[in-house]
Amino acid sequence: MAAELSFSDEIANMMYASHGNPIRECIQCGTCSGTCPAAEFMDHTPRQIIGMIRADLKDEVLASNTYWSCASCYHCTVRCPAGIDIADMMYALKRYSMWKKSYQEGLIGPAFSESFVKMIAGSGRSFEPQLAPAYLFKYGPRGLIQEAQMATSLVFKGRMPLLPRKIKGLENFQRMVRRIIPIGESS
Amino acid sequence: MSAQIMMIDDDPDFVAGIKSILEKASYKVDAAYNPKDGFQSLQSKHYDLLLLDIMMGRGAEGVALARKIRKDPKLKEMPVLIITGLREQIAFLFPGQSVHPHFVETDELVEKPVEPKLLLEKVGTLLKLAEERKSKTPVR
Amino acid sequence: MKQYAYYPGCSLESLAESYNVSTLEVARGLGLDLKEIEDWNCCGATAYFPVDELLAYTLVARNLAIAEKDGASDFVTPCSACYKNAYFTNAYLKRDADLADHINYALEADHLHINGTLRVRHLIEVILEDVGLEEVKKNVTHPLKDLKVAPYYGCQMLRPRKDHENVENPQFFEQLLAALGADPVPYPSKTRCCGGSLIITNRKAALDMVRKLLEDAVNHKAEVIATTCPMCNINLEVYQAQVNQEFGTQFSIPVMYFTQLMGVAMGLKPKSLGIGKEMVPGVPLLNFAQS
Numbered sequence: 001m002a003a004e005l006s007f008s009d010e011i012a013n014m015m016y017a018s019h020g021n022p023i024r025e026c027i028q029c030g031t032c033s034g035t036c037p038a039a040e041f042m043d044h045t046p047r048q049i050i051g052m053i054r055a056d057l058k059d060e061v062l063a064s065n066t067y068w069s070c071a072s073c074y075h076c077t078v079r080c081p082a083g084i085d086i087a088d089m090m091y092a093l094k095r096y097s098m099w100k101k102s103y104q105e106g107l108i109g110p111a112f113s114e115s116f117v118k119m120i121a122g123s124g125r126s127f128e129p130q131l132a133p134a135y136l137f138k139y140g141p142r143g144l145i146q147e148a149q150m151a152t153s154l155v156f157k158g159r160m161p162l163l164p165r166k167i168k169g170l171e172n173f174q175r176m177v178r179r180i181i182p183i184g185e186s187s
Numbered sequence: 188m189s190a191q192i193m194m195i196d197d198d199p200d201f202v203a204g205i206k207s208i209l210e211k212a213s214y215k216v217d218a219a220y221n222p223k224d225g226f227q228s229l230q231s232k233h234y235d236l237l238l239l240d241i242m243m244g245r246g247a248e249g250v251a252l253a254r255k256i257r258k259d260p261k262l263k264e265m266p267v268l269i270i271t272g273l274r275e276q277i278a279f280l281f282p283g284q285s286v287h288p289h290f291v292e293t294d295e296l297v298e299k300p301v302e303p304k305l306l307l308e309k310v311g312t313l314l315k316l317a318e319e320r321k322s323k324t325p326v327r
Numbered sequence: 328m329k330q331y332a333y334y335p336g337c338s339l340e341s342l343a344e345s346y347n348v349s350t351l352e353v354a355r356g357l358g359l360d361l362k363e364i365e366d367w368n369c370c371g372a373t374a375y376f377p378v379d380e381l382l383a384y385t386l387v388a389r390n391l392a393i394a395e396k397d398g399a400s401d402f403v404t405p406c407s408a409c410y411k412n413a414y415f416t417n418a419y420l421k422r423d424a425d426l427a428d429h430i431n432y433a434l435e436a437d438h439l440h441i442n443g444t445l446r447v448r449h450l451i452e453v454i455l456e457d458v459g460l461e462e463v464k465k466n467v468t469h470p471l472k473d474l475k476v477a478p479y480y481g482c483q484m485l486r487p488r489k490d491h492e493n494v495e496n497p498q499f500f501e502q503l504l505a506a507l508g509a510d511p512v513p514y515p516s517k518t519r520c521c522g523g524s525l526i527i528t529n530r531k532a533a534l535d536m537v538r539k540l541l542e543d544a545v546n547h548k549a550e551v552i553a554t555t556c557p558m559c560n561i562n563l564e565v566y567q568a569q570v571n572q573e574f575g576t577q578f579s580i581p582v583m584y585f586t587q588l589m590g591v592a593m594g595l596k597p598k599s600l601g602i603g604k605e606m607v608p609g610v611p612l613l614n615f616a617q618s
Contacts, residue, residue: 004199004200004203005199005220009199009220010197010199010220013197013220013221013243013244014197014243014244015244016221016222016223016224016244017223017244017245037519037520037522037536037539038520038522038525038529038532038536040535041529041531041532041535068528068529069525069529069532071373071482071520071522071523071524071525071533071536072373072376072523073482073483073486073519073520073523074482074483074486074487075482075486075518075519075520077486077487078486078487078488078494085487087487091376091377091380094376094377095245095246095376095377095378095379095380098276098277098377098378099242099276099277100276107528108527108528108529109377109528109529110377112374112524112527112528113374113375113377113378114279114378116372116374116375117279117280117371117374117375117378117379117382118279118280120368120369120371120375120386121280121281124368124369125337125340125368125369126337126369126372127337127341128341128342131527135527135528139530143530146569146572150565150566150568150569153606154342154565157604157605157606158604159341159342159344159604160341160342161340161341165340167366167367167368168366169366169437172436172437172438173368173389173437175436175437176385176389176433176434176436176437177382177385177433178281178287178436179250179432179433179435179436180246180247180250180379180381180382180385180429180433181247181273181277181280181281181379181382182241182247182250182273182286182287183273183274183277183280183281183284183285183286183287184281184284184285184287242379245379245380245381246378246379246380246381246382247379247381247382248381250429251381251425251426251429254428254429254432255425255428277378277379280378
């Protein structure tokens, strides 16, 4: 029987279609960490996460908030001297953790992504207030008050629509989605 | 001669489990862990049956790969058994609805986790189907 | 006349409606024929990639395919995030026949097909390349003389890199502002990320990122921050009050869409440019407006 695959191999497989170089080419220079505007809010810097993946520290990597703190601004990607698409790697980690439901507890990112995808599959359009239940309860009392104040002034300024929109060709749109994700009625 | 089975699935633990079941039943099994490597293996060697996962790499890649195989003159007769945890993996998208096996002309679909008995049954049936297809296909 | 397929994106129908109206007004003034894509859908923003990238490409491809069907040669959007998604979907589909085949299989269900014939462009690129700075200058009736503006590029318009363009220190935004008569200030943070959707998923991190951007603009004596993206604008503008609450700062710097600055310089009425809906009033800009 073939040897079992390591965690770093698994991530390499997740990134098989990436347009950048494989992460094994990382030289641990730290340009990504120095560039990342969210690094100080991450449990591990991007450089550390890459090192941890290569050391096959699967549980530690998955439990880190790092990849869910990536804003996908691609600053690391364009600067990486080894040509690794680091932002794409963060997406790969997000998918891996979503599919396995294995991520740090209390993060808003996975729930937000889930509601967003559900909302678009349902209506074809995005509508901010519909997303609120996915994260509001995690903000605590002070956050809730701030959020309510802001929403009120946005409505007052005429910037917040009160009704969600829907695309007209919704039925065909959903048939299209189901050809990619084969769940539900087929066509 | 024992049948040659190819398995394309990104989950190494799952692959190891299925492999050991099939090897005990004296099948020969090769594995690939992403769609690209998998397709390359299928092109380089003859297989009697393909066991195919759906969610890999960028997303529901198994669907795309199954469609590609059906269009490939050399591979289109090969039976494909989809083994997927799709509903578990992105259950939230269409809650309560089933995975539909006829999204593409694949031969069978089972959901993870799969019982060894059911697996061997399906594999046996599909290999028989492969034999039938072979005898029906005129030599070109 | 060239017809552009116009993709406003979801934000331009709600929080960033001013960007939509100012885009349409300025385009009209410059003679650009923007035709909104019929029954477009959300491009998926950044939220689809953590679930299924193939689905993300499909959503974007639907909008591109509708534009193609309509006979457009260019797809133009004022939203940097929509632009990045559309640009790369278009490019990947052209490069990868298997991906194109699969996405087209899905699009068939909506009676659509994508060939990859479109040129995907950000609005500012169309204004700079197809209209040109000389033509823009000719349309300026109310120059924004000495108005100190921080040119905020943000991330998705520049990154990932599309070609060999200068992603570290681009100059095109400064040039456009100068053509309006304004005085673009040095803004070292001009390509740093505003936090994007972290404003929802990691509020603390995003507010800190916004704080640094505001601070840098104020330190360089900017009176206004100009943006090219609804997300950047919302994070810097709508959340400015929360930054002040969180960090005890006193920021009160207007954040305006570049199209609003253009419109004012072109003598268009502020109201027709959506000016007046800001959380931080755009006073320094209004001084130049047609009365």
